[in-house]
Structure formats: structure tokens, C-alpha cells
Amino acid sequence: MVKKNYNLSLIGLGTVGSGFLDILSSRKHEITDKYDLNVKVVSVSDTKGTLYDQDGLEIEKILRLKSEDLKNPLKSYDESKFDKDSYELVFESNSDVLVETTPTNLEDGEPGLSNIKKALNKGKDVITTNKGPISLEYQNLYKLSQKNQVKLMFEGTVLAGTPAINFIKKDLAGSNIKSVRGILNGTTNYILSKMEKESKSFDKALEEAQKLGYAESDPSADIDGWDAAAKVSILSNVIFDQSIDPSEVLREGIRNISLEDVKNAEKNNKRIKLIGKVNKKGKEIKTSVKPVKLSLNDSLAQVMDATNAISVNTDHLGEVSVIGPGAGKKETGQAVLNDLLRLKDYR
Amino acid sequence: MVKKNYNLSLIGLGTVGSGFLDILSSRKHEITDKYDLNVKVVSVSDTKGTLYDQDGLEIEKILRLKSEDLKNPLKSYDESKFDKDSYELVFESNSDVLVETTPTNLEDGEPGLSNIKKALNKGKDVITTNKGPISLEYQNLYKLSQKNQVKLMFEGTVLAGTPAINFIKKDLAGSNIKSVRGILNGTTNYILSKMEKESKSFDKALEEAQKLGYAESDPSADIDGWDAAAKVSILSNVIFDQSIDPSEVLREGIRNISLEDVKNAEKNNKRIKLIGKVNKKGKEIKTSVKPVKLSLNDSLAQVMDATNAISVNTDHLGEVSVIGPGAGKKETGQAVLNDLLRLKDYR
Numbered sequence: 181m182v183k184k185n186y187n188l189s190l191i192g193l194g195t196v197g198s199g200f201l202d203i204l205s206s207r208k209h210e211i212t213d214k215y216d217l218n219v220k221v222v223s224v225s226d227t228k229g230t231l232y233d234q235d236g237l238e239i240e241k242i243l244r245l246k247s248e249d250l251k252n253p254l255k256s257y258d259e260s261k262f263d264k265d266s267y268e269l270v271f272e273s274n275s276d277v278l279v280e281t282t283p284t285n286l287e288d289g290e291p292g293l294s295n296i297k298k299a300l301n302k303g304k305d306v307i308t309t310n311k312g313p314i315s316l317e318y319q320n321l322y323k324l325s326q327k328n329q330v331k332l333m334f335e336g337t338v339l340a341g342t343p344a345i346n347f348i349k350k351d352l353a354g355s356n357i358k359s360v361r362g363i364l365n366g367t368t369n370y371i372l373s374k375m376e377k378e379s380k381s382f383d384k385a386l387e388e389a390q391k392l393g394y395a396e397s398d399p400s401a402d403i404d405g406w407d408a409a410a411k412v413s414i415l416s417n418v419i420f421d422q423s424i425d426p427s428e429v430l431r432e433g434i435r436n437i438s439l440e441d442v443k444n445a446e447k448n449n450k451r452i453k454l455i456g457k458v459n460k461k462g463k464e465i466k467t468s469v470k471p472v473k474l475s476l477n478d479s480l481a482q483v484m485d486a487t488n489a490i491s492v493n494t495d496h497l498g499e500v501s502v503i504g505p506g507a508g509k510k511e512t513g514q515a516v517l518n519d520l521l522r523l524k525d526y527r
Numbered sequence: 528m529v530k531k532n533y534n535l536s537l538i539g540l541g542t543v544g545s546g547f548l549d550i551l552s553s554r555k556h557e558i559t560d561k562y563d564l565n566v567k568v569v570s571v572s573d574t575k576g577t578l579y580d581q582d583g584l585e586i587e588k589i590l591r592l593k594s595e596d597l598k599n600p601l602k603s604y605d606e607s608k609f610d611k612d613s614y615e616l617v618f619e620s621n622s623d624v625l626v627e628t629t630p631t632n633l634e635d636g637e638p639g640l641s642n643i644k645k646a647l648n649k650g651k652d653v654i655t656t657n658k659g660p661i662s663l664e665y666q667n668l669y670k671l672s673q674k675n676q677v678k679l680m681f682e683g684t685v686l687a688g689t690p691a692i693n694f695i696k697k698d699l700a701g702s703n704i705k706s707v708r709g710i711l712n713g714t715t716n717y718i719l720s721k722m723e724k725e726s727k728s729f730d731k732a733l734e735e736a737q738k739l740g741y742a743e744s745d746p747s748a749d750i751d752g753w754d755a756a757a758k759v760s761i762l763s764n765v766i767f768d769q770s771i772d773p774s775e776v777l778r779e780g781i782r783n784i785s786l787e788d789v790k791n792a793e794k795n796n797k798r799i800k801l802i803g804k805v806n807k808k809g810k811e812i813k814t815s816v817k818p819v820k821l822s823l824n825d826s827l828a829q830v831m832d833a834t835n836a837i838s839v840n841t842d843h844l845g846e847v848s849v850i851g852p853g854a855g856k857k858e859t860g861q862a863v864l865n866d867l868l869r870l871k872d873y874r
Contacts, residue, residue, distance in 0.1 A: 203701070203843065207701065211701075215700070340844075341702070341843055341844050342844060342847050343694060343698035343699070343847070346697070346698055347690060347694070347698060350693070350697065350698075350869065351690035351693055351694060351697075351698065351865070352690070352865075353562070353865055353868045353869070354550070354554065354861055354864035354865045354867075354868050355688070355861050355865075477829075477831065479829065479850055482824075482826065482829040484824065495857075496550065496688055496857045496858060496860070496861035497687075497688050497689060497851055497852055497858055497861060498851070498852060498858075499851065500689055500690070500849070500850070500851035500852075501848075501849070501850040501851065502847070502848070502849055502850075503826055503847070503848040503849075503850070504844055504845070504846065504847035504848065505844055505845060505847075510842075510843045511843060511844055511845075513843070514701055514702050514843035514844055517701035517843075518698065518699075518700055518701045518702075520701075521700045521701050522697065522700070525872045525873070525874055526872070527872055
């Protein structure tokens with residue numbers, strides 16, 4: 181079979197970006213032999229600038245330099261191939277696909293939003309794990325991708341590499357989706373699990389989540405439900421073709437959940453979970469993120485610790501659920517690789 | 528966008544076949560508008576013969592006649608379009624796709640196996656829900672489909688319309704699968720759930736399953752693990768490209784599970800489930816179906832009643848599970864529709 185050549189540009193060399201390069205390096209032969217793709221990375225950008233070689237960069241060398249904790253690993257690769265100016269080089273490069281993994285910004289989606297727009301306008305397919313642009317501007321970005329006859333893939337924005345976006349768009353095609361509920365944030369689920377199983381206070385459980393690297397030092401994005409709201413927004417875009425800004429999602433976090441609340445629920449054979457929900461009533465899309473007391477035989481009640489899940493309610497199948505990790509380096513790298521492998525057959 | 532035309536031949540007008548026609552009829556406009564397919568059914572065959580019209584049959588009329596409990600509903604449609612001889616007419620017809628839904632036969636796969644082979648050799652894509660041919664002859668059928676440049680789709684053979692085959696082949700592409708465990712049979716899971724929740728004996732619970740239509744009057748295919756073994760065989764074909772005959776699967780059913788066993792497990796915070804398993808040790812594929820005492824925090828332990836599930840263990844994601852219905856008329860019809868919608872983009 182004729183192999184398809186892909187030149188990639190990667191913007192963002194944080195956990196997700198380097199996780200993807202790790203996987204790409206270890207799966208090189210399989211990608212070529214089993215999936216008939218020849219993949220080259222022609223540019224890699226971080227906040228300091230862009231490393232570019234139209235003939236392809238040596239991924240292993242980039243990863244080695246990155247692991248050495250240098251001040252500017254990309255410049256250290258080869259100064260003559262490094263440009264400290266913005267990402268403009270990327271859009272003018274010979275890449276076919278932009279892999280966009282800059283950090284999520286739910287206020288204006290930047291810098292991801294501009295990166296994605298420019299790439300689509302230059303006729304590049306885009307794979308992103310960045311929740312900002314997809315939750316804020318999906319409908320416009322989708323139209324832009326159609327206009328330029330390129331693809332916009334974003335499996336990694338919800339539940340990392342655990343199938344969610346493609347599960348809904350492809351695997352459930354043919355059935356009508358009435359609603360989706362989900363445990364969409366690992367940090368809050370970890371905290372609630374610790375409170376219940378180890379009778380820890382909210383503050384103690386949060387502290388542990390921070391120690392383990394689940395929660396940021398400013399944990400607001402997680403515990404106030406912003407991260408889950410962005411995912412709810414993305415799901416409503418995908419399922420109902422309707423744009424809901426994360427700030428429009430009815431949102432209540434877990435900051436005010438006390439150990440007593442958790443224990444009282446337990447006494448009544450219930451479990452408190454932070455549930456993100458999208459459903460359609462008539463023509464209206466309803467979205468929410470809030471703590472809900474679930475009965476123990478609810479499939480979402482059994483999802484513990486940092487594990488995530490979505491439960492999709494459809495006409496032909498009733499409730500169908502997917503359970504798996506919702507974050508992590510190789511878990512999100514897998515989402516990018518999966519999007520890449522599907523690119524050539526995707527509509 | 529240019530619409531793709533599909534002429535279908537349907538063999539088998541039982542629960543699955545008529546379930547698919549039901550869905551096809553109710554989703555007609557959506558299939559045309561949203562998925563850009565023009566679908567016509569040019570032939571329908573049951574055990575009495577074949578109804579054929581190269582310009583397309585009226586699905587609603589077939590369903591109406593079928594619901595009237597006539598002796599020969601297809602002949603009643605239009606005697607001049609009916610042929611009581613075998614299915615040969617189907618293979619010579621102008622159909623592009625064979626939808627094969629004859630009953631599963633795990634001894635020699637017939638009549639499904641011959642139907643599928645003939646269709647592939649005539650250059651027709653095949654969508655089947657028949658476990659016999661896929662578990663017994665998948666590798667040969669796959670090669671035949673490649674040789675004839677057509678597609679062989681079988682989502683409905685495992686977990687009905689709950690995504691399993693495509694979930695593994697497409698959504699998890701890029702990760703290496705180490706093992707799969709599953710609750711692959713609804714009848715046995717229903718029986719075990721009844722025994723635990725309502726303290727019923729095995730015989731009482733089986734009787735109820737039979738009343739509800741879950742179990743056949745000869746329940747051996749379910750309770751002796753044959754149905755689950757066929758699905759284990761299909762999973763090992765898909766995941767490890769290795770053919771394991773259902774009779775080669777280490778197999779133990781639930782016939783000898785007593786209420787006492789179930790209650791003893793419960794006392795130890797365990798739950799007995801009939802688990803189908805496939806894993807690879809070195810170069811050897813190990814397959815089994817047997818009752819297993821699961822700890823209650825195992826994701827499969829929480830799957831109750833007739834619900835089914837698979838848990839896939841992968842290198843990049845750890846354990847990822849799908850939970851949903853494993854049988855039913857519209858549930859399996861959905862599997863066929865989903866395969867049909869994916870056909871044009873499938874590799």
C-alpha cells in the first residue's frame with residue numbers, strides 16, 4: 181500500500197507535547213508498517229521560539245535535551261535551526277499537520293486559538309489537546325476547517341486518550357444522543373474519593389492531590405469546576421452542534437463540600453460526585469457542572485480516584501459508558517497519536 | 528457533497544434483521560442528509576426464500592407484513608418478486624452490501640459462512656452480526672475481503688451496538704493491547720445478578736431469564752459459556768490477529784454456581800461474574816470463559832443484570848472500559864447501521 185507522508189509541526193513542549201514525542205519515537209516502526217504513515221516532525225516550538233528543519237528533526241535528541249533541564253533545549257539542538265521569534269515560521273513551514281498543545285486558557289483561548297486559525301488557513305490539518313479554542317470557538321473553527329478542506333481533531337480535550345470525542349462522533353453514529361453525563365475532572369474525583377475512603381477533610385485531600393501533581397498550586401480550575409465546564413462545552417458542541425461558552429455552563433465546584441456532606445451521603449448509600457451534564461430539552465441545550473449525590477448502582481458512582489467517565493444516553497442503546505484515565509502524559513499523547521492515525525480516513 | 532448509493536441485500540429477517548429495517552426506515556432522511564448515503568434495500572431473504580426488486584423494496588411494507596404473523600410474509604409482498612429457491616439470487620443481484628443476520632451456528636458457521644464468502648467473492652461489502660463465521664473463519668474471511676477489495680464489518684457480533692470491535696480497532700489504535708476481560712453474555716449476568724440481589728436459586732433465576740426472553744428454552748449456549756466463548760474468539764482475532772476456535776477457549780459455565788457460592792462471595796465483599804478473557808503471554812494467546820470472584824471495586828463487578836462490558840488493558844491508557852447493552856432488537860440493529868455509516872471511510 182502507498183504510504184502517506186505527514187510532516188508535523190508541534191507547538192507546545194510541555195507534558196502533552198513531550199508525551200506525544202515520546203510515543204511517536206517509540207512507535208515509529210509500527211506507525212510506518214501497520215498504519216502506512218511516514219511521519220516527520222519538521223518544527224517544534226515552545227515559549228522561547230521555534231526549531232525548524234524542513235527535512236525532519238531528530239525527536240530523540242529533542243527529548244534528551246528537554247530532559248536535561250536546559251534553559252533553552254530547542255536552541256541547544258542547533259542554533260542555526262532555531263528562531264526566537266514567534267510561531268510565524270511554523271505556518272510558513274512545509275508541515276501538513278499542526279499539533280497544538282499549548283496550555284488551556286478559557287478566557288480568550290490564546291495562544292492556541294490564533295495558532296489553530298492560522299494553521300487551518302494555511303491548509304494544515306490540526307490536532308489539538310487545548311480545551312480553550314475548542315470550547316470557545318469550535319463552530320467557527322470547524323467552518324474554517326471545512327472551508328480550507330482540512331481536518332480539526334481534538335480527542336485529547338475530553339478524557340485524554342480515553343475515547344470520548346470519537347466515541348460519540350463515530351462509534352455512536354446512527355443513534356440519537358439525548359444527554360451525556362460525566363466525571364470529567366480527575367483532581368476533584370480524587371479529592372472526593374479520598375474524603376470518602378480515608379475520612380479526610382477537603383483541605384487535606386486537596387493538599388494530597390497537589391502533592392501528587394494532580395492539582396495545580398492554584399487549584400481553582402479544577403475545584404471550582406472550570407475544567408469540567410470547558411469539557412461540557414466541548415461535548416455540547418460535538419453532540420448538539422451548539423456553542424455554549426464555558427462561562428455559560430451552570431457551574432458549582434466542590435469547594436464547599438465538607439467531610440460531613442460526604443459521610444452523610446455514604447450513610448444514605450449515596451456518593452457525591454462532580455457531574456458535568458449536557459442535555460436537550462426541546463430546542464434548548466442545558467449544561468451544568470455540579471456536585472450530585474448518586475445512588476451506588478449508578479455507573480458513574482463507581483468511578484473512583486483520578487479515573488474519569490462519560491455516560492451517554494441514546495435512543496437505540498440506552499445508557500452506554502466509557503471509563504478510563506482523564507489526564508496524564510502518555511494518556512494524552514495517545515489521544516494525539518490516535519487522531520493522527522485517523523486523519524487520512526476522517527470526515 | 529456527492530451522495531454515495533448503497534443497494535443492500537438482507538439475509539435473515541429475525542429479531543436483528545427486522546430491528547435493522549425498523550431503524551433504517553425511521554432514520555431514512557437522516558442517513559441521506561447527515562451521512563450522505565442513499566440506501567435502498569433490493570433483496571430480503573428469510574428461510575422461505577428471497578424477495579427481490581432491483582429498484583428497491585418498500586421496507587415499511589415488509590415490516591408490516593412481518594408483524595402480521597403471516598406464514599410467508601415475503602411472498603405476500605409480491606409473488607412475482609419472490610423466489611423460494613436458495614439465496615443464489617442475492618449474490619447475482621445488484622446489491623453492493625450484504626447484511627448477514629442469520630442465526631449463529633458455532634459448529635460450522637452455516638449458513639452464514641457460505642453467504643459471507645459468496646458475497647465477498649462477488650465484490651460485495653459484508654456487514655454481519657453472526658458470531659459463527661467470524662469466530663470460526665475470521666482470518667480467511669478477512670483475507671478474502673482484502674483480495675476482493677471489499678469490507679467485512681461485524682460490530683454487532685460482540686456487545687450488540689455497544690461499541691466494542693470499532694472501539695478496539697479504531698479508538699484504541701496507537702496503543703498496544705495487553706489483555707481484554709469482559710462480561711460478554713447478558714443472560715448469565717442477569718441470572719447471577721438475580722441470585723445475588725433476590726436470593727434466588729440458579730434454577731429460579733434461569734426460569735425468569737427464560738420468561739423475559741433472555742434465555743432460550745435450551746439455555747446451553749448461554750449458561751455453558753458458548754456464546755461468551757465465541758465472543759472471546761472474535762476478540763482474539765481482532766486484537767491479536769490470531770484465530771482461536773470457540774471450542775479451543777477454556778470454558779466453564781455457571782451451571783454449577785449455587786446460591787450458596789454467590790452468598791459466600793458476597794460475605795467476602797466479592798461478586799461472581801462470568802468473565803471472558805483474552806491475553807498474550809509471550810507468543811501464546813490465552814483465552815478463557817469462567818466464573819470469577821471479583822472484588823467489588825473491579826469495574827466489571829458493578830455491571831449488573833443484562834448489561835455487558837469490556838475492559839481493555841493497554842500500555843498508554845491502563846484499563847479502559849465500555850459498558851452497555853449486549854443484546855436486543857434495536858441495540859443490534861444499531862450495530863448494523865453504524866457499520867453501514869462507516870463503510871465508505873473504513874480501512
